[in-house]
Amino acid sequence: MERLAGRIILLWGWRRALVAFLAGAFATLAQAPYDFFAACFISFPVLVWLLDGAAAPVAAGPLRRMLPAFAIGWWFGFGYFLTGLWWIGGAVLVEADSFAWALPLAVVGIPLLLAFFYAFACLVARLMWSDGIGRIAALAFGFGLAEWLRTFLFSGFPWNAIGYAAMPVPLLMQSVSVIGMTGMNVLAVFVFAMPALLAGRRHLRLGLALAAVLVAAHVGFGYYRISTPIPVDGRNLSVRIVQPSIDLSEKWDAAVRDRIFRTMLDLSAQPAQNGRPAPQMILWPETSVPFFFTDRPDALVALGEVLDDGQTLVAGAMREEGGNPSRADTRYYNSVVAIDGSGEIVDAVDKVHLVPFGEYIPFADLFARFGLEQFVAGPMNLTPGNSRHAIAVPGNVRAVPFICYEIIFPDLVAVDVASTDIILNVTNDAWFGDTPGPYQHFRQAQIRAVETGLPLIRAANTGISGVVDQRGRIVDALSMNTRGIVDAVIPLSPQGGENGFGSPRISGLVILFLLGVFGAALGLGQRQRWN
Numbered sequence: 409m410e411r412l413a414g415r416i417i418l419l420w421g422w423r424r425a426l427v428a429f430l431a432g433a434f435a436t437l438a439q440a441p442y443d444f445f446a447a448c449f450i451s452f453p454v455l456v457w458l459l460d461g462a463a464a465p466v467a468a469g470p471l472r473r474m475l476p477a478f479a480i481g482w483w484f485g486f487g488y489f490l491t492g493l494w495w496i497g498g499a500v501l502v503e504a505d506s507f508a509w510a511l512p513l514a515v516v517g518i519p520l521l522l523a524f525f526y527a528f529a530c531l532v533a534r535l536m537w538s539d540g541i542g543r544i545a546a547l548a549f550g551f552g553l554a555e556w557l558r559t560f561l562f563s564g565f566p567w568n569a570i571g572y573a574a575m576p577v578p579l580l581m582q583s584v585s586v587i588g589m590t591g592m593n594v595l596a597v598f599v600f601a602m603p604a605l606l607a608g609r610r611h612l613r614l615g616l617a618l619a620a621v622l623v624a625a626h627v628g629f630g631y632y633r634i635s636t637p638i639p640v641d642g643r644n645l646s647v648r649i650v651q652p653s654i655d656l657s658e659k660w661d662a663a664v665r666d667r668i669f670r671t672m673l674d675l676s677a678q679p680a681q682n683g684r685p686a687p688q689m690i691l692w693p694e695t696s697v698p699f700f701f702t703d704r705p706d707a708l709v710a711l712g713e714v715l716d717d718g719q720t721l722v723a724g725a726m727r728e729e730g731g732n733p734s735r736a737d738t739r740y741y742n743s744v745v746a747i748d749g750s751g752e753i754v755d756a757v758d759k760v761h762l763v764p765f766g767e768y769i770p771f772a773d774l775f776a777r778f779g780l781e782q783f784v785a786g787p788m789n790l791t792p793g794n795s796r797h798a799i800a801v802p803g804n805v806r807a808v809p810f811i812c813y814e815i816i817f818p819d820l821v822a823v824d825v826a827s828t829d830i831i832l833n834v835t836n837d838a839w840f841g842d843t844p845g846p847y848q849h850f851r852q853a854q855i856r857a858v859e860t861g862l863p864l865i866r867a868a869n870t871g872i873s874g875v876v877d878q879r880g881r882i883v884d885a886l887s888m889n890t891r892g893i894v895d896a897v898i899p900l901s902p903q904g905g906e907n908g909f910g911s912p913r914i915s916g917l918v919i920l921f922l923l924g925v926f927g928a929a930l931g932l933g934q935r936q937r938w939n
Contacts, residue, residue, distance in 0.1 A: 413607030416454060417461035425483045428458055432487030432526070438573030439492055441847035445573050448600040455484055456547060456604035459534055474531055481530025485523030492568045493519055495843035499766065522558075522565065529554035533927075540611035541618075542930025544601045549924040552594030556920065559589075559819060563764055566816060568848060571596045572855065574626070578880040581858045582633040583626050588859065589818045590916030594923055595622055638878050640899040645805050645830065647865055648687035649894040650675045651873040651886045652696065656838045665698040669707060671891075672696060676721070677714045681895040687719065688802040691867040694724035694812055694836040695742065701753065702728060712751020720754075720801045721747040722809065724834040724867075727756060739791040742767060744809045744834055746799045755800070758793025759811040761820065768792070798828045805829045805900065807865075812836065816852045818859060822913060827903050831856060831864045838870040842888050846872055854880050859912060863898050 419427055435451035437444040462476035497515040501508060533550035537543050551570060559566045571592030575581040584592050602619040605612045652671050658664045676690050701707060715721055725745050730738030742762070746755040762768045767790040798806035808825050809832040815821065825831060833853050837846040850872040857864040858880040867873050874885025875896045884894050 409606045410608070413457045413604070416457040419458070419461065424458060424461070424480065427454065428480045428483035429487035431455055432484035433491040435488050435573070436491040439568050439844070439848060440851040441844055443576035445576055448570070448573050448596070449603055452547070452597060452601040453604035455480070456543060456601050457607065459530060459537065459543070459547070462534055474534070477534035478527045478531045482523045482527035484530070485526030486519055488526065489519035489522045490516065492844070495840045495845040498841050498843060499839040525554040525558050526551070536927045536931040538931040540608070540930070541605065541615045542927055544598060544604065544615065545923050545927030546931060547601050548594050548598035549920065549927050551597040552590060552920045552923070555593040556590050559817060564817060566818070567852070569593055572851060575855060579630040579634055580626060581855060581880040582630040584855055584859050584912065585633070585861060586629070586912060586915060587919055588912030588916035590913065591919040592916070594916070594920050598923065599623060634879055638899070639901050641902050643803060643805065643900040644897050645801070645803050645900060646685045646688050646895070646897045647875070648676065648690045649865060649867045649873045649875070650690065650692050651868060651871060651890065651892055652693070653870045653889055653891040654838070668698045673710060673714050675891070675893050678893060681893070684895045684897055686716065687895060689807070690719065690721045691832060691834065691865055692721065692723035693867040693869040693873070694834040695726060696869065697723055697725035700726060700728055701745070708747070708751040708753070711747055712749070715747070715749045715751065717749040718802050719749050722799060722801070722807070722832060723747065724811065727758065740789070741793060742790050742811055744799070744811065744832070746801070757796055757799060757809050759790070759814065760793045760796050761814045761817065762790055762792050763813060796824045806903065807832050809834065813849070815856055816849070818856070819913060821856050822860060825860050825862055828862065829900050829903055830898070831860065831862050833864060833866040835866070836869040846888060861901060863900070865898070
């Protein structure tokens with residue numbers, strides 16, 4: 409191990425960049441759908457050894473001294489995000505004749521930009537660097553800080569955060585209910601990087617003991633929580649999830665809209681499966697209604713004929729305000745609407761966190777000068793909703809909807825689910841085909857259920873649709889690219905959900921701070937000894 413570490417430390421030039429890139433790419437195997445978490449026990453020690461050798465000439469100025477660590481982190485991040493997010497390119501190929509030019513921007517441009525977060529992480533770590541376990545703590549702090557920033561900077565995109573690699577199955581998901589994603593990101597890197605100590609003797613026993621304690625606590629708490637009954641308050645909600653598997657090439661084709669809508673009605677009207685009661689709530693995916701209800705009042709009449717009294721349909725639909733597409737002040741929203749048994753729209757919630765360049769164009773006036781109005785196929789540019797609220801569904805149940813990738817933002821979900829009973833997630837991952845993207849998306853939604861202690865009901869156009877309980881276990885689901893329904897009866901917990909102890913968000917930030925202090929103290933102490 410010492411020999412391998414020495415060879416990696418002494419790498420230079422393009423060989424260092426290549427090894428950093430490959431280490432980041434290999435770490436992608438720890439994410440869904442591969443779930444090979446052991447990959448991180450190789451990638452992060454390699455990253456530690458690369459940073460050990462990230463030295464600049466003695467006479468170099470402050471910026472020059474920072475560059476080697478920054479470059480290593482960037483190449484590691486570029487490998488990680490390129491191999492983990494290449495499937496985003498599928499969105500621009502749905503209408504390839506119009507948007508194929510944007511393929512390099514989607515496949516390479518996004519990873520190129522996201523890599524700067526990991527470059528920042530390695531730079532922060534190198535500023536606190538020491539030998540032994542101190543540098544492991546510094547790296548964990550740097551990545552924890554970078555992943556936290558990734559949740560909100562530049563609109564936020566915390567996809568495939570490192571902490572998800574430590575949670576491939578429900579048994580290993582439970583710790584997130586106590587320390588949140590910030591804590592998971594920090595401690596995951598701390599444990600994943602610990603094998604780097606095998607190349608030396610300093611702090612080896614301490615490091616391995618700490619890693620063993622953290623892993624044992626992670627697994628032990630998971631076993632305890634999985635085996636503990638979920639607290640319920642006696643209420644149940646019977647639900648039906650509709651997965652229509654509609655081809656995106658037909659989605660906005662006026663010639664087939666009636667057929668698409670009829671497919672949705674027929675699936676919703678099927679008898680309950682396996683002797684379950686008739687659904688109180690039916691959930692349709694994002695933009696599953698292929699027209700504006702304001703243009704088709706007959707559609708609401710048809711829904712009223714399908715829905716029984718006491719049933720509520722929650723459907724993804726486009727919504728317009730202004731009513732005249734020729735007017736510049738007409739606004740369009742990506743929404744979910746609640747429709748009662750009489751066919752009346754009783755509530756609506758608009759998507760608050762829109763996808764940049766997919767649903768709206770940042771700095772639209774600037775891009776318009778170059779003729780760029782939208783980078784992926786879709787009906788129009790959208791307006792974000794002002795706020796999110798719970799939808800009342802039968803049985804005195806409050807359900808909070810999150811549209812598409814809104815579900816990947818831990819803090820956003822945690823704030824909006826206070827005093828509610830169920831999380832709803834509607835999405836249309838057909839943009840990305842049968843690639844790792846839909847599996848990664850489902851995993852992150854699954855973690856939100858554990859994090860908040862609330863059941864999750866998810867409807868996706870082509871999959872993955874399903875029901876997830878408060879412990880992250882999949883109650884029932886439909887596989888990718890299948891058409892069908894899921895019927896389930898969900899026991900409800902007291903409003904607000906059940907998490908571990910206190911606020912996971914605060915606990916995670918405390919862990920981040922403490923590990924940063926620990927790493928900085930060791931680094932400062934070592935520099936004082938050198939001086």
